[in-house]
Amino acid sequence: MGFSEPRYVGHMAFRGLAEYADGQPFEPKVNYIYGRGVRAGFVPVSPTKVYWFICFNRPDPGPKLTDPAALKAEALDLVRGWPSDLLAVMRSTPDGAVVRTPLVDRWLWPGLAPGASRGGRVVLAGDAWHPMTPNLGQGACCALEDAVVLARHLAGAAGAEAAMRAYEAERWARVFPLTARAGLVGALVQWENAAVCAARDGVVIPRLVRLGPFLEHTNFECDLLEPAPPSP
Ligand SMILES: Cc1cc2nc3c(=O)[nH]c(=O)nc-3n(C[C@H](O)[C@H](O)[C@H](O)COP(=O)(O)OP(=O)(O)OC[C@H]3O[C@@H](n4cnc5c(N)ncnc54)[C@H](O)[C@@H]3O)c2cc1C
Known part of the structure; x- marks a missing residue:
């Protein structure tokens, strides 16, 4: 269709889904935590599941990580010493339920972007x-x-x-x-x-x-x- 490739914007995201078989303990609200070049958040999405994310700066996306345990370890490393609620949510996440994604976008400039x-x-x-x-x-x-x-x-x-x-x-x-x-x-x-x-x-x-x-x-x-x- 003639579009340019999406542009990497200089930060990546980890996302995970924590599991609490006996019920998760959180209030129904989004929790945000801001650091320097790193931010994180978590939000309960069902009686037994809590979604979390971390956005972090990185000059280039680097190689794709495929080892689930390594992914989770890298995510935990980014927020070492951060609030215990966040760390507990991350630790309650099965290894296979963590993904890391480079963040990209593409601006549809008027007069320049190809037709949809x-x-x-x-x-x-x-x-x-x-x-x-x-x-x-x-x-x-x-x-x-x-x-x-x-x-x-x-x-x-x-x-x-x-x-x-x-x-x-x-x-x-x-x-x-x-x-x-x-x-x-x-x-x-x-x-x-x-x-x-x-x-x-x-x-x-x-x-x-x-x-x-x-x-x-x-x-x-x-x-x-x-x-x-x-x-x-
Ligand atoms: C970290 C992160 C957090 C996000 N948070 C939010 C949020 O809070 N709220 C929100 O609204 N959005 C959020 N998004 C964005 C959201 O995930 C995407 O905008 C959405 O998934 C786009 O849906 P889509 O159907 O257009 O594309 P996709 O979800 O990418 O679906 C495309 C599908 O096509 C399949 N496919 C590709 N090529 C082929 C092929 N040749 N043949 C057959 N199938 C093919 C792919 O496997 C995929 O399943 C987030 C994204 C990221 C990365």
């Missing part, structure tokens, strides 16, 4: 079209939104090619700003500089970040799955 569809026969959605860093937690959400919007356009009377173009125009306006914003947020929260981190921890997060406006980007109205009016 070709000839009414091929159309891109989700990460295949707009890979974004997970700093706003929106990649999979956007993939689902794409599917709804594409289905709505295809169900209209305009024909496949026009429907795909209308889908691209509608979705671009949402996914390009989100991709850019996620990239910028990632660059900010991964700062290693001690003074910047002190300002973040002492002022920006406790005093300036308000959860409502911060989560505003997650609002998306899918509308009913009715045919869209024919495209001009």
Whole structure:
């Protein structure tokens, strides 16, 4: 389709799923812990499972690690001495339930990015079209939104090619700003500089970040799955 390869943004993520057969002990909330160039979080996702992640800076992704025990050991090494809740969650994770992923994105610059569809026969959605860093937690959400919007356009009377173009125009306006914003947020929260981190921890997060406006980007109205009016 003529797109460039997704761009590595300079940090990687570990993700894991801890298992508590007798029930996990946490409150239903997301816990974030910020360090210098490293941040982590965990959140209960079921009565017996807790999801956790660590984002860390690294100039290049390096070789792919395949040994599950080595993956977990590297993750634990990154947060040695961090809060015991986080470490306990990580230790309750089966070796095979840890993955390490380089974080990448691709900005769909107006006028420069190739089209998302070709000839009414091929159309891109989700990460295949707009890979974004997970700093706003929106990649999979956007993939689902794409599917709804594409289905709505295809169900209209305009024909496949026009429907795909209308889908691209509608979705671009949402996914390009989100991709850019996620990239910028990632660059900010991964700062290693001690003074910047002190300002973040002492002022920006406790005093300036308000959860409502911060989560505003997650609002998306899918509308009913009715045919869209024919495209001009
Ligand atoms: C660390 C991290 C944290 C994230 N956190 C969040 C979050 O909190 N919220 C959120 O919304 N998103 C999050 N995301 C993003 C989310 O994972 C992706 O945006 C989402 O998975 C994209 O879905 P997709 O279906 O487009 O692509 P994928 O999930 O990549 O699915 C593509 C599928 O196609 C298969 N495939 C590839 N090539 C072929 C082929 N030739 N033939 C057949 N099959 C093929 C692949 O195996 C894969 O199963 C996160 C991502 C990362 C890396």
